[in-house]
Amino acid sequence: MPENIKVEQIAPHARPAADVAAELGTDIATGLSSSEAQVRLERSGANELESEVAVPAWRRFLAQFKDALVLLLVAAAAISCIVWAVERETSLPYEGLVIITILLLNAILGFVQEGRAEKALASLRAMAAPEASVVRDGEQRRVATRDLVPGDLLIINEGDTVSADARLVEVVELQTLEASLTGESSPVLKSAEPVESEAGIGDRLNMVFAGTTASFGHGRAVVTATGMSTELGRIAGMLKTTKSPTTPLQRELDHTGKQLGVAVVVIAAVVVATLLVLYGARDAATVVRVLMFGVALAVAAAPEGLAAVVTVVLAMGVQRMARRGAIVRKLPAVETLGSATVIASDKTGTLTRNEMTVRVLVTATGRVELTGTGNSPEGELRPKDQQKLEGPWKNETDELLRAAVLANNAELIEKDGVWSIQGDPTEGSLLPAAKKAGLDLGEVHERYPRVAEAPFSSERKLMSTVNEDGGSPGHRILFTKGAPGMLLERCTHELSGEQKVLLTPERRAQILQVTESLAAEALRTLGVASRSLDTGGPEEEAGGRATELERDLVFLGLIGMIDPPRPEARAAVERARAAGIRPILITGDHPGTAVAIAKELGISADDRVVTGAQLESMSEQELAAAARDIAVYARVNPQHKLRIVKALQGNGEIVAMTGDGVNDAPALKSADIGVAMGITGTDVSKEAADLVLTDDNFATIVAAVEEGRAVFSNIRKFLGYLLSSNAGEVLTVFFSVVLARPLGLGDRGMLVLPLLATQILWINLLTDGAPALALGVDPPDPDLMRRPPRPSGEGVISRKMRWNIGIVGVVMAVGTLFIFDASLPGGFIDGPGGIEYGRTMAFTTLMLFQLFNAFNARSYVHSAFRGVFRNGWLWAAVGLSIALHIPVIYVPFLQAAFGTVRLSGGDWVLSIAVASSVLWIVEGVKFLSRIRQQPATAEGPLTK
Numbered sequence: 039m040p041e042n043i044k045v046e047q048i049a050p051h052a053r054p055a056a057d058v059a060a061e062l063g064t065d066i067a068t069g070l071s072s073s074e075a076q077v078r079l080e081r082s083g084a085n086e087l088e089s090e091v092a093v094p095a096w097r098r099f100l101a102q103f104k105d106a107l108v109l110l111l112v113a114a115a116a117i118s119c120i121v122w123a124v125e126r127e128t129s130l131p132y133e134g135l136v137i138i139t140i141l142l143l144n145a146i147l148g149f150v151q152e153g154r155a156e157k158a159l160a161s162l163r164a165m166a167a168p169e170a171s172v173v174r175d176g177e178q179r180r181v182a183t184r185d186l187v188p189g190d191l192l193i194i195n196e197g198d199t200v201s202a203d204a205r206l207v208e209v210v211e212l213q214t215l216e217a218s219l220t221g222e223s224s225p226v227l228k229s230a231e232p233v234e235s236e237a238g239i240g241d242r243l244n245m246v247f248a249g250t251t252a253s254f255g256h257g258r259a260v261v262t263a264t265g266m267s268t269e270l271g272r273i274a275g276m277l278k279t280t281k282s283p284t285t286p287l288q289r290e291l292d293h294t295g296k297q298l299g300v301a302v303v304v305i306a307a308v309v310v311a312t313l314l315v316l317y318g319a320r321d322a323a324t325v326v327r328v329l330m331f332g333v334a335l336a337v338a339a340a341p342e343g344l345a346a347v348v349t350v351v352l353a354m355g356v357q358r359m360a361r362r363g364a365i366v367r368k369l370p371a372v373e374t375l376g377s378a379t380v381i382a383s384d385k386t387g388t389l390t391r392n393e394m395t396v397r398v399l400v401t402a403t404g405r406v407e408l409t410g411t412g413n414s415p416e417g418e419l420r421p422k423d424q425q426k427l428e429g430p431w432k433n434e435t436d437e438l439l440r441a442a443v444l445a446n447n448a449e450l451i452e453k454d455g456v457w458s459i460q461g462d463p464t465e466g467s468l469l470p471a472a473k474k475a476g477l478d479l480g481e482v483h484e485r486y487p488r489v490a491e492a493p494f495s496s497e498r499k500l501m502s503t504v505n506e507d508g509g510s511p512g513h514r515i516l517f518t519k520g521a522p523g524m525l526l527e528r529c530t531h532e533l534s535g536e537q538k539v540l541l542t543p544e545r546r547a548q549i550l551q552v553t554e555s556l557a558a559e560a561l562r563t564l565g566v567a568s569r570s571l572d573t574g575g576p577e578e579e580a581g582g583r584a585t586e587l588e589r590d591l592v593f594l595g596l597i598g599m600i601d602p603p604r605p606e607a608r609a610a611v612e613r614a615r616a617a618g619i620r621p622i623l624i625t626g627d628h629p630g631t632a633v634a635i636a637k638e639l640g641i642s643a644d645d646r647v648v649t650g651a652q653l654e655s656m657s658e659q660e661l662a663a664a665a666r667d668i669a670v671y672a673r674v675n676p677q678h679k680l681r682i683v684k685a686l687q688g689n690g691e692i693v694a695m696t697g698d699g700v701n702d703a704p705a706l707k708s709a710d711i712g713v714a715m716g717i718t719g720t721d722v723s724k725e726a727a728d729l730v731l732t733d734d735n736f737a738t739i740v741a742a743v744e745e746g747r748a749v750f751s752n753i754r755k756f757l758g759y760l761l762s763s764n765a766g767e768v769l770t771v772f773f774s775v776v777l778a779r780p781l782g783l784g785d786r787g788m789l790v791l792p793l794l795a796t797q798i799l800w801i802n803l804l805t806d807g808a809p810a811l812a813l814g815v816d817p818p819d820p821d822l823m824r825r826p827p828r829p830s831g832e833g834v835i836s837r838k839m840r841w842n843i844g845i846v847g848v849v850m851a852v853g854t855l856f857i858f859d860a861s862l863p864g865g866f867i868d869g870p871g872g873i874e875y876g877r878t879m880a881f882t883t884l885m886l887f888q889l890f891n892a893f894n895a896r897s898y899v900h901s902a903f904r905g906v907f908r909n910g911w912l913w914a915a916v917g918l919s920i921a922l923h924i925p926v927i928y929v930p931f932l933q934a935a936f937g938t939v940r941l942s943g944g945d946w947v948l949s950i951a952v953a954s955s956v957l958w959i960v961e962g963v964k965f966l967s968r969i970r971q972q973p974a975t976a977e978g979p980l981t982k
C-alpha cells in the first residue's frame with residue numbers, strides 16, 4: 039500500500055471496487071501475500087480497539103489493604119508499636135510486628151489468588167478470540183481478527199461478524215445488520231456498486247463495517263480500515279476494559295459475606311465492650327491490646343474475600359472445561375450448567391458426525407443405491423433389482439446430479455490421495471456422488487457458468503442458482519435443491535426419462551411417501567429441481583431476484599444421504615439421563631430421519647415427534663403440555679426453537695440449548711445455557727452463547743455439565759469449611775468472654791483470654807490459605823452424574839449447611855475452651871500450667887480442629903474416609919499448615935512473638951485427640967443423615 043494513502047482520501051464507497059482494490063495493492067482473486075500482510079500488520083498495528091491501560095501490580099497489591107477492618111488493624115498494630123516504644127516492656131514490639139507480617143502474608147495470598155483468577159480469565163478471552171476468513175496467497179484461510187490489515191480480501195458469510203471496515207467487491211444477496219453503528223434495526227441489502235461520496239454510513243451500501251453482522255447471503259470485500267480507524271473505532275474512542283461481570287453466585291456470596299462481616303464486627307464489638315467494661319481499662323497499653331484483639335478477631339472471621347476465592351475456583355473449572363472442549367464465554371454458565379435439567383440439541387454435527395455420504399437416488403424410474411465411503415469418489419451406482427442404469431433412467435440420474443453439482447457451493451479437493459470437502463457437508467456429499475455417476479465436475483461448471491444465487495437459509499430450507507447454458511446461448515436454467523416438502527410445493531412437473539410430465543396429486547403423495555421411507559432409514563433427504571428461463575424474459579427485466587424465480591419447477595428426484603451418529607453420543611445420552619437430565623433433539627431435518635436417529639441414540643423410545651408446522655398451530659398451553667415429554671422436534675426453524683425454550687422454561691426446566699445459525703441467537707440468549715458450535719457455528723451464534731463447543735459434540739455438553747456440578751460442589755465444600763472454621767474462632771472467643779465467670783477465667787480482676795490477637799490471625803492465615811484452595815480442587819465425587827440436578831433457585835448455602843457450620847463451630851469452641859481451662863494452673867492437665875501454656879494448647883488445638891474439619895468438608899453425605907487419599911493437595915495443605923505451625927511453638931524467637939511455649943509429645947496427643955472430635959461427631963451426623971436417606975442432589979444432600 040503506498041505510504042501516503044489514507045483511508046479517508048480513498049473514499050472507497052465512491053469509487054469502483056477494482057480501483058479501491060488496486061489502490062490498496064490487492065488482487066481481488068488471490069488477496070494479499072502473507073509476507074505483505076505481515077509487513078502491513080507491523081505498520082498498521084493490530085486490528086483492535088484500544089483499551090484502558092492495565093492496573094500496575096503494586097496498585098493491585100495495595101488494594102488488598104483497602105478493607106476498613108484491615109486498615110484498622112494496621113493502625114492498631116502501629117499504635118501498639120508506639121506504646122512499646124514508650125514502655126519498652128519487651129526487647130521488640132512483637133505483637134505489632136507479627137500482626138503486620140501476617141497482614142502482609144494475607145495480602146500476598148489475596149494478591150496471588152486474584153492474579154491467578156485474572157490470568158485464567160485472560161486466557162479464557164484468548165481462547166474465545168475471534169477469527170475471520172480471508173484470502174491470502176490465493177488460498178482461503180482463517181486468521182485472528184486482530185491480524186487483519188488494510189488490503190486483506192475478506193470473505194463474509196451468513197452469520198459472520200464483520201471485523202474491519204471493507205469495500206465490497208462481490209455480493210450474493212448479502213444483507214447486514216448495522217444497528218450497532220446506525221441504530222437501524224432492519225437488515226441492509228448490500229451491493230458492490232459505487233455510491234455518492236457524501237453518502238452517510240447507513241447509505242454506503244457497498245461497504246461493510248466492523249461490529250456489524252451478515253444476516254443473509256455472502257460476499258467478498260477489501261479491508262479499507264482496521265482498529266481505531268474503523269467507524270466503530272471512531273465511535274468507541276477509548277474503550278474502557280469491560281470488567282468481567284460478576285455471577286449470581288459471586289453476588290450471593292458477596293452479600294452473605296457482608297452480612298456475616300457485620301455479624302462478626304458486632305460480636306467483636308461486644309467482646310471488646312465486655313472486656314473494657316467488666317474488666318476495666320487499666321492503662322493505655324491494655325486498651326490498645328483489647329482493641330487490637332477485637333479487630334483481629336473481626337479480620338480473621340469476616341469472610342469478605344469469598345468472592346475472590348470463588349472466582350479462582352470458577353476460573354479453574356472453566357479451564358478444566360476448556361480442556362474437555364467447552365469454552366465458557368459467560369462465567370455464570372459454570373454455575374447454571376450444574377442445575378441443567380434439559381439439553382436440547384441439534385442433530386447434525388452435534389449428535390451425528392456431519393460427514394454426509396450420498397447413499398440413495400430416487401428418480402421417476404426408480405431407486406439407485408451408491409457404494410463407497412467418505413468423500414472419495416470411488417464407488418458406483420447400483421440400480422435396484424440388478425437392473426441396468428441406462429437410457430432414460432440414466433438421463434434422470436444425470437440431470438439430478440448435474441443440478442445438485444450446480445446448486446452447490448462446496449468443493450471436492452484431492453491432496454496426496456486424500457479427498458476432502460470444503461464448504462457445507464450436505465452440499466459437499468453431492469460432488470463425489472456425481473463423480474461416481476461419471477460426471478466431470480469441471481466440465482459441468484464450465485458449461486453452466488453461474489449468474490445468480492439464492493442462498494440456503496434454515497427458514498427457506500432451499501437453495502438455488504441461475505446458470506447460463508453455454509451449449510445454447512441465451513438460455514438460462516434455474517437449479518434448486520432443498521427439503522423435499524418445501525421443494526415439491528414449488529414444482530409443477532417432473533422429469534420422467536427425457537420428458538417433462540405434469541405432477542399429479544397422486545404422484546406428489548407418492549414422492550412424499552418415498553421421502554418418508556428414506557427418512558425412516560435415518561437418511562437425510564434432499565429434493566432437486568430445475569427450470570428453464572429465457573434470458574431477458576419479463577421476470578428478469580422486472581429485476582426478479584433468484585428467490586422469486588423458485589416456482590413452476592420440474593422435479594428431478596430425491597437424494598438420501600447418511601450422516602452416522604457420533605460414536606460417543608449414545609453413551610453421553612445415557613450419562614445425561616442417569617444425571618436426571620432429559621436430552622431433546624431439535625432439528626431442521628425430516629421428522630422420519632429425526633426419529634430414526636433419536637431412537638438409535640436412546641433419546642426417544644417411540645415415534646412421537648412434533649414438527650415445526652404442528653408447533654405453529656399449537657397454543658402456548660398446548661406446547662407447554664407437549665414439551666413435558668416430547669423428545670423430538672423436526673423441521674423446525676429458529677423461531678420455533680425460541681418457543682420451545684420458553685415452553686420448557688415455563689415448565690420449570692433449566693434449559694441448555696444448542697444452535698449454530700445466525701437466527702438461532704434469540705433462542706441461545708433465552709436458554710439458561712446457550713451452546714454454540716465452535717466449528718460450524720456462526721459468529722453471531724457464538725456471541726449469543728454462554729458456552730462454545732470446540733468439537734461441536736453433544737458429549738462435550740454432558741462433560742461440561744459434569745464440570746459445572748463439580749465446581750459448584752467444590753465451592754460448597756470450601757465455603758462450608760471456611761465458614762465453619764470462622765465460626766469456631768469466633769465462638770471460642772465469644773464463649774470465653776460471656777462464660778468467663780463460670781469457667782473461672784474472669785475472676786482475677788482481668789479476663790484471661792484463651793487466644794491472642796496474633797494467634798487468631800495465624801490460624802486464619804494457615805487455614806484460609808492452602809486447605810481452602812485444596813478443597814476448591816477436590817476431585818469430583820464419583821456419583822456426581824448419578825444424582826438429579828440441584829434444584830434451581832437453591833442458594834449456595836443451604837439450610838443443612840448452616841446447621842453443619844453451627845455444629846462444627848460449637849464443637850470447636852467447646853473443645854478449645856476445654857483444653858484451655860484444663861491446662862491452666864489448677865486444671866487437670868499436668869503441664870507447666872502457666873497462661874502461656876494454656877494458650878499454646880488452645881492455639882494448637884484450634885488449629886488442628888480446622889485441619890480435621892477440612893476432611894469433613896469434602897462431602898456432606900459420605901464418610902470423610904471414603905476416598906480419603908484422592909485429594910493429594912489436601913494432604914499437602916495439611917502437612918504445610920502443620921510444618922508452619924511447629925516453628926511457632928518451638929523456635930524461641932517465634933515463641934516470643936506469638937506468646938507460645940514448647941509442647942510435649944503428650945500435649946500433642948491430647949490436642950490431636952480433642953481436635954479429632956470434630957471429625958467423629960460430624961461422621962456421626964452424616965451417618966444419621968444417610969440412614970434417613972434423603973434424596974441426594976448433585977452437590978450433596980445439604981439442600982433442605
Ligand code: ATP
Pocket residue numbers: 384385386387462464465494495496499500501519520521522562563564565624625626627628
Ligand atoms: P440440525 O443441525 O438442527 O440437526 P439441520 O442442520 O439438519 O438441522 P438444516 O440445515 O436447517 O437442518 O436443514 C434442513 C433441511 O434443509 C435438510 O433436511 C435438507 O433437506 C435441507 N438442506 C440442508 N442443507 C441444504 C443446502 N445446503 N441446500 C439445500 N437444502 C439443504
